[in-house]
Amino acid sequence: xxxxxxxxxxxxxxxxxxxxxxxxxxxxxxxxxxxxxxxxxxxxxxxxxxxxxxxxxxxxxxxxxxxxxxxxxxxxxxxxxxxxxxxxxxxxxxxxxxxxxxxxxxxxxxxxxxxxxxxxxxxxxxxxxxxxxxxxxxxxxxxxxxxxxxxxxxxxxxxxxxxxxxxxxxxxxxxxxxxxxxxxxxxxxxxxxxxxxxxxxxxxxxxxxxxxxxxxxxxxxx
Numbered sequence: 384x385x386x387x388x389x390x391x392x393x394x395x396x397x398x399x400x401x402x403x404x405x406x407x408x409x410x411x412x413x414x415x416x417x418x419x420x421x422x423x424x425x426x427x428x429x430x431x432x433x434x435x436x437x438x439x440x441x442x443x444x445x446x447x448x449x450x451x452x453x454x455x456x457x458x459x460x461x462x463x464x465x466x467x468x469x470x471x472x473x474x475x476x477x478x479x480x481x482x483x484x485x486x487x488x489x490x491x492x493x494x495x496x497x498x499x500x501x502x503x504x505x506x507x508x509x510x511x512x513x514x515x516x517x518x519x520x521x522x523x524x525x526x527x528x529x530x531x532x533x534x535x536x537x538x539x540x541x542x543x544x545x546x547x548x549x550x551x552x553x554x555x556x557x558x559x560x561x562x563x564x565x566x567x568x569x570x571x572x573x574x575x576x577x578x579x580x581x582x583x584x585x586x587x588x589x590x591x592x593x594x595x596x597x598x599x600x601x602x603x604x605x
């Protein structure tokens with residue numbers, strides 16, 4: 384198979400996931416600005432994962448408004464803006480590429496492959512994505528909150544393909560397997576590769592333990 388593009392998941396694949404303790408600390412800081420109970424705010428923020436990631440709200444400030452109002456609070460615009468900025472500042476400084484990520488993306492560009500990103504995330508990431516150096520390596524970036532659909536919905540993969548002007552069959556999808564993303568990608572016709580350091584129960588497809596191995600796959604098939 385001669386692939387024309389590689390489409391990646393973001394968190395757990397190209398960049399490290401945000402540590403839970405740090406995420407909670409950020410949410411506590413946001414709650415302090417909003418003058419709401421920190422434990423309740425944190426719990427409801429995590430509980431509203433699907434709503435925030437699937438684009439139920441137009442932006443991060445609307446996410447914050449929703450959670451605050453569910454707690455019976457009516458924060459002012461400036462409070463919401465400051466809370467949002469706390470979150471955005473954290474994202475910009477803590478999206479850290481995994482070992483080999485930048486090198487692989489640079490290699491793909493030099494070899495003439497198109498690159499895409501399909502990520503399930505809420506608005507704090509796409510809101511600052513263009514300020515993050517990693518973003519410059521992608522021809523197309525699709526975030527679920529902006530697309531209004533989440534992996535493994537077939538439409539989000541087709542959206543990336545359409546933006547790349549390619550068929551799904553022309554694309555290799557690389558991810559850590561969260562959100563049933565690999566079965567979703569395979570379902571639309573993409574080839575899939577699991578990136579994981581350990582054996583994953585139920586996975587019978589190709590698996591790699593480092594991003595550098597993507598080069599080998601492309602060299603084998605191209």
